[in-house]
Amino acid sequence: YNLEVKNFLITEAVRGEGGRLINPSTGKRFMTYYDPARMELAPRDIVARAIDAEIKRYGLDYVHLDISHMPPEFIRHHFPNIHEKLLTVGIDMTTQPIPVVPAQHYTCGGIVIDEHGKTDLPGLYAAGECTESGLHGANRLASNSLLECFVFGEAAADSIAAAWDSLPPPPPIRPWDESRVTDSDEEVVIKQTWTEIRRFMWNYVGIVRTTKRLERAKHRIELLNDEVAEYYQHFRVTPDLIELRNLLQTAELIVRSALHRHESRGLHFTLDYPETLPEAVDTVLVP
Template identity: 80%
Template sequence: MAEKITTASPAPRDHDVIIVGSGAAGLSAALVLAERLKVLVLAKGTLQSGSTAWAQGGIAAVLDEGDTFEDHIRDTMIAGAGLNRQETVEFVIERAPASIQRLIDLGVPFNREHEDEDSDGQKETAGRDLHLTREGGHSHRRIVHVNDATGWAVQAALLKAAEENPNITLLPGRACIDLVTGRHEEKYSGSGRVWGVYAVNQETGAVETHIARATVMAAGGAGRVYQFSTAPRGATGDGIAMAWRAGARTSNMEMMQFHPTCLYNLEVKNFLITEAVRGEGGRLINPRTGARFMESYDPERLELAPRDIVARAIDSEIKRFGLDYVHLDISHMPAEFVREHFPTIHEKLLGLGIDMTTGPIPVVPAQHYTCGGILIGLDARTDLPGLWAAGECTESGLHGANRLASNSLLECFVFGDAAARDILACWDDLDAPPPIREWDASRVTEADEEVVIKQNWTEIRRFMWNYVGIVRTTKRLERAAHRIALLGQEIEDYYGSFRVSTDLIELRNLHQCAQLIVMSALKRHESRGLHFTLDYPETLEIARDTVLVP
């Protein structure tokens, strides 16, 4: 859809860089940029409502004496089924220890092995002090964590530092619509040069035009395109869809990770049971037979196999035996051990009548992570001049066909930092923004049938779950593509006729991401990692990315 043009008053423009997203990737970039530049951070909801705060497990880094970068690289490549880019994997993993140290410096209270009180009441540590846990696909204990609520602690520390920085402005309640590009300006016509974003002020309903010399997209993944997902409500693929519409390529969008163990509860949705439960001894059991079943699917790694293998195993057990769920059982471990390692999960489950110290947890797979996204390089640059990207909205080459547990937050820190440092390095060569024409709302009206948005949202998420889920076929994918095409014109007509709202923006982006996922899945004629299709069950000898060009 063409941008709407008017001469309305612009939003204040006293910033140098705009960052879309207030999670780990966005705030990591902001803190580095703020050493020299004025930074504006836009958040769709609250500043804490992104995916970062939801992360339970931890952050992977080589810190143990018996571990090596080579081991972590190998584990990442194996989990990613060879689709990873070796240089990216090395780039990220070699920077992991430094990322952990920066978080410690910011005050993240990672769990430690031994803590003693000194004479002043301050905690000091002895020996190798960080407590490391293990998760599926890892050959060593290398997960640093804050109990089972690592993401919340990291988000709090990053946000505190950003709030205290005079060069950072945090602006919540802005739902971004599209990137501002230079295609209307003669000098930049057709170049796709990005100058910022159009965003809805959710309090006033007005569309603001935020302009800057550089823009960093860190808007998270597209998990809510599926009916069942551990992702927060706002994970609607906004950054991926906006970049695609502006002309950026996407890569490997078919690689949607399903977490094996989401709590099965009809009253509570989207509650993740961290992989660390299996890392600390949790067993998967068929509730009908009472047997531990991972021996039939991956006898060597069992419950610690990569997520794609465990998720398919659970899906197979559920379908073969007509189950609603399987059991995850850690009750054979000492009760105090379980409460100490998983206090958040233990308390949440107790409130639902489940005591994980004495009995099993009912679990099912659910969509968890978007491994594909906007194609970026090691400098976090996209195809579009003036646009960098970091975090779950990107495809950097780190995750390949399946993300290794606890590599996600790590990617955010490393590429948030990379984007910021590349912007600083080329700052003097970046043009100042030209005059930008504003958003025109003069020809639109208030929506008369909000039920249309709700209906389309529900329909997309349901057929994506049924047709583009853990196990796929060409026929199912074609059915999904047909429904996407039918909905496309209806959504665009609605978007072009009525005043934009957050719900409408999200529906448009969900639809766009669903289309990209299905297009990518239809192009991959093999089963690799997270993309498993009954029509092409074999894995090809050479791994190739699925790159889509607008």
């Protein structure tokens, strides 16, 4: 956590190798109040909620992740990149704690695929974070996101290659028509909308959810969908505009899925339904 530079990910392995989560106000390891048996080795959803609770309870901007009790050589050997990066912002993790906050960096859920990477659209394959492969369930398996890309990417390639000779020719693609659009004179709209989505998704669809917050997010998404659709129709397409449309669609799917789930499971925790049902019920959304 650093307001002066772009934040970067501190791998969970720091906790796995002995890192301790400390409340900077009390100086105490707070995981003892949330999961005393596993402490910092608790699943990521429990740790994230614990950090969030401490930040809100004490009015903090961050908590400390401290591994300075380990030998300096051990830290530099196991985390060379993190060590070097932190030095550039004035933090020596061999002697100082690291200020940290929870952050979303992986999407659990996506396009439903089979073991070969096939979707329900003939000829369309998918692999990696954009998919629901069944590998992770309600909580991503640590250090498996890149491996998932390799495994399902290879499976998809093998499946495509096996059926290559029998595939029909692709349909012709019509020329892109930009005759009725102009260059935008309001690029700030894209940046402003992007920032707005980030803020209300964090506030309403973040670590701890409620039905009321989810409904608020749903309403905001509906309004922004109309605004972005109008923008898309009148101005020339740019990578930022396409990414904004994708961002809105992903946000909508997350909110709709969360509203369908009347329980708490894994990374999805709602105060209105804090218990976990005996049997999981999927929230596959069909257009």
